[in-house]
Amino acid sequence: MTSATFVRQQLIAPSNPPASSVGTPAWLRQKLFGSALNAAATVISALILAALIWPTVRFMFIDAVWDGSSRVDCLEETVKRPVGACWPFIAAKFAQFMYGFYPADQVWRVNLTYVVGLVLLVPLLIPRAPWKTLNAVLFFGVFPVAAFYLLVGGRFGLPHVETRQWGGLLVTLVITFAGIIGSVPLGILLALGRRSSLPLLRWFCVVFIEFWRGVPLITVLFFATYMLPFFLPESWKLDPLARVLIGVILFAGAYMSEVIRGGLQAIPRGQFEAARALGLGYWKMMAFVVLPQALKIVIPGMVNSFIALFKDTTLVLIVAIFDLLGQLRAAFADPNWATPVTVLTGFAFAGVIYFIISFVISRYALYVERRLSTGVAH
Amino acid sequence: MDNDAPKADPTAAAPARDIRTTRNPIAVDMTGVNKWFGPFHVLRDINLQVKRGERIVICGPSGGGKSTLLRCVNRIEDWQQGRVVVDGVELTEDLKSIDEVRREVGMVFQQFNLFPHLSVLDNCTLAPMWVRGMPRKDAETIAHHYLERVRIPEQAKKYPAQLSGGQQQRVAIARALCMQPKIMLFDEPTSALDPEMVKEVLDTMVALAIDGMTMMVVTHEMGFARQVATRMVLMAEGQIIEVNEPVPFFTNPRHERTKAFLSQILH
Ligand SMILES: Nc1ncnc2c1ncn2[C@@H]1O[C@H](COP(=O)(O)OP(=O)(O)O)[C@@H](O)[C@H]1O
Ligand SMILES: [Mg+2]
Numbered sequence: 001m002t003s004a005t006f007v008r009q010q011l012i013a014p015s016n017p018p019a020s021s022v023g024t025p026a027w028l029r030q031k032l033f034g035s036a037l038n039a040a041a042t043v044i045s046a047l048i049l050a051a052l053i054w055p056t057v058r059f060m061f062i063d064a065v066w067d068g069s070s071r072v073d074c075l076e077e078t079v080k081r082p083v084g085a086c087w088p089f090i091a092a093k094f095a096q097f098m099y100g101f102y103p104a105d106q107v108w109r110v111n112l113t114y115v116v117g118l119v120l121l122v123p124l125l126i127p128r129a130p131w132k133t134l135n136a137v138l139f140f141g142v143f144p145v146a147a148f149y150l151l152v153g154g155r156f157g158l159p160h161v162e163t164r165q166w167g168g169l170l171v172t173l174v175i176t177f178a179g180i181i182g183s184v185p186l187g188i189l190l191a192l193g194r195r196s197s198l199p200l201l202r203w204f205c206v207v208f209i210e211f212w213r214g215v216p217l218i219t220v221l222f223f224a225t226y227m228l229p230f231f232l233p234e235s236w237k238l239d240p241l242a243r244v245l246i247g248v249i250l251f252a253g254a255y256m257s258e259v260i261r262g263g264l265q266a267i268p269r270g271q272f273e274a275a276r277a278l279g280l281g282y283w284k285m286m287a288f289v290v291l292p293q294a295l296k297i298v299i300p301g302m303v304n305s306f307i308a309l310f311k312d313t314t315l316v317l318i319v320a321i322f323d324l325l326g327q328l329r330a331a332f333a334d335p336n337w338a339t340p341v342t343v344l345t346g347f348a349f350a351g352v353i354y355f356i357i358s359f360v361i362s363r364y365a366l367y368v369e370r371r372l373s374t375g376v377a378h
Numbered sequence: 379m380d381n382d383a384p385k386a387d388p389t390a391a392a393p394a395r396d397i398r399t400t401r402n403p404i405a406v407d408m409t410g411v412n413k414w415f416g417p418f419h420v421l422r423d424i425n426l427q428v429k430r431g432e433r434i435v436i437c438g439p440s441g442g443g444k445s446t447l448l449r450c451v452n453r454i455e456d457w458q459q460g461r462v463v464v465d466g467v468e469l470t471e472d473l474k475s476i477d478e479v480r481r482e483v484g485m486v487f488q489q490f491n492l493f494p495h496l497s498v499l500d501n502c503t504l505a506p507m508w509v510r511g512m513p514r515k516d517a518e519t520i521a522h523h524y525l526e527r528v529r530i531p532e533q534a535k536k537y538p539a540q541l542s543g544g545q546q547q548r549v550a551i552a553r554a555l556c557m558q559p560k561i562m563l564f565d566e567p568t569s570a571l572d573p574e575m576v577k578e579v580l581d582t583m584v585a586l587a588i589d590g591m592t593m594m595v596v597t598h599e600m601g602f603a604r605q606v607a608t609r610m611v612l613m614a615e616g617q618i619i620e621v622n623e624p625v626p627f628f629t630n631p632r633h634e635r636t637k638a639f640l641s642q643i644l645h
Contacts, residue, residue: 268489268491270487270489270491271491271493273449273454273487273491274485274487274491274492274493275493276452276454276480277452277454277480277483277484277485277554278480278504278505278509278553278554278557279477279480279481279505279509279557280504280505280508280509281473281477284508284509288493288504288508289493289504292495293493293494293495296495
């Protein structure tokens with residue numbers, strides 16, 4: 001500029017960005033092949049993906065056996081070609097994988113529980129669906145009780161089904177659900193206690209949390225199943241599954257409390273002060289001002305814990321409770337289905353189920369996180 | 379808000395709670411208050427009486443203890459020595475006295491401190507509903523009344539993050555007023571605002587002063603102070619340096635610290 005003064009004569013209207021910097025081709029060029037290193041990484045990743053995907057597709061679909069009634073149908077000698085997954089094995093054992101040894105004529109109770117659970121859960125997860133409070137009360141408060149009576153029976157004309165007969169995905173879901181429902185309130189109380197100004201309460205919570213975090217889940221399950229009965233009076237005979245559930249809830253609650261504590265720490269002091277200045281007492285301040293914000297912040301962390309819990313449930317196998325994976329291993333022992341591909345088929349099936357559920361949970365968490373970060377409330 | 383049932387308007391009760399008819403002539407009485415943060419002596423022998431309907435403006439250098447003093451009035455901070463009596467209720471360890479005082483004392487913060495997860499309306503109705511036990515309908519009527527008074531009735535459904543700073547601070551004032559307090563505390567309510575928004579907040583406060591609200595205001599807005607203050611207080615190093623009526627305070631400051639402070643701030 002030659003002159004020291006300048007006065008704009010005409011305002012510049014906004015225009016579109018140049019074509020070379022937008023659209024798919026530009027994106028591809030920039031992101032995938034922007035530099036020699038990027039290009040190499042792209043090619044290598046593509047090769048690895050191909051090396052993984054192709055054998056999977058072959059095993060699961062192309063070479064798979066779809067029809068049959070026994071091990072013979074899944075042998076190479078019979079089908080005269082390389083054999084992939086032996087799906088008839090899964091079909092034959094499907095009921096076991098889903099329900100364990102839950103009596104076949106009572107399985108409708110499990111299915112009904114699933115349906116009710118889903119009908120209540122889905123609208124809870126859709127932000128725009130109305131009656132959130134009622135919905136939450138039904139799902140977190142009423143549904144667990146209803147599910148308990150429906151699954152256990154012995155009341156309302158339903159025959160009693162011992163938890164020893166439960167198994168498969170049913171057990172996996174029951175443990176996960178109970179773990180989630182139990183660990184969140186426990187985690188909230190522990191996190192609040194750990195930040196309390198009462199020293200004794202604070203120390204108790206610290207010791208409690210650190211104890212459960214310091215012990216592996218396997219130990220917790222062992223202790224709950226085999227040691228706990230020695231400590232409790234004779235009359236307190238707890239159901240084996242209930243013992244495991246309590247162990248899982250305490251264990252998951254300790255982890256949950258640390259996640260939630262992170263959220264509490266992120267709430268600015270001003271929020272507490274404003275709430276107190278308005279005259280809100282401790283519990284109302286927590287319930288209406290602090291926790292709604294803190295829990296929102298830690299949704300991703302909580303979902304991580306939920307997924308970890310979902311996968312960890314499989315450890316109950318060591319205390320002779322058969323979740324999906326346990327039921328699977330039991331099925332491997334069946335001589336009727338002993339083939340070279342049985343184990344692989346079983347794990348492929350379990351893997352798909354675990355993957356679908358975990359993937360759905362984590363995608364939903366991602367969606368929630370994005371929603372929150374754009375600052376749209378509710 | 380239209381009200382077809384005439385007696386259902388709870389704001390009609392608001393003037394009845396007005397300062398002129400309440401029992402105690404002294405709104406805030408601080409005697410010999412001393413406070414330490416660890417070894418740091420932040421409030422030193424504070425003696426201050428605020429009469430009903432008075433509007434005290436507190437100014438002074440940063441770190442002088444102005445916020446801390448204000449926060450002792452609703453016991454958001456506690457103190458080690460001295461007495462604070464608010465509207466005849468002595469603030470003690472007793473949670474009941476603290477709750478009682480907080481119901482009657484509204485506070486507005488420098489950083490607004492609105493609840494970001496609640497709509498403007500819910501920010502305003504939360505305390506009336508859960509502290510005073512008011513039915514939602516009545517709380518909303520009151521909230522609309524005060525939102526109207528701070529001149530943002532049309533923002534009730536929005537969330538704090540969708541408002542400008544000045545609008546947020548006016549919501550914060552409305553939120554405090556919804557508890558129908560007898561005393562309002564303001565801690566630098568315009569310091570975090572862009573210059574063009576300062577006036578809208580000050581106008582709201584002036585209107586409140588004209589209505590006779592008892593106010594304790596920490597601010598460096600000297601124009602506002604001249605306009606509404608009944609008394610000026612200068613604080614520095616944790617102590618009250620000078621107290622005077624606005625005209626002599628500004629035209630004829632007596633303490634060296636006051637002179638120094640005023641010469642800095644008025645230029
Ligand atoms: N929670 C606290 N802990 C320790 N020191 C504090 C705390 N709050 C304020 N202070 C100190 O007390 C002094 C007075 O603070 P404050 O009342 O905020 O002053 P002002 O509002 O006049 O600027 C400052 O030196 C500040 O650093
Ligand atoms: Mg301050």
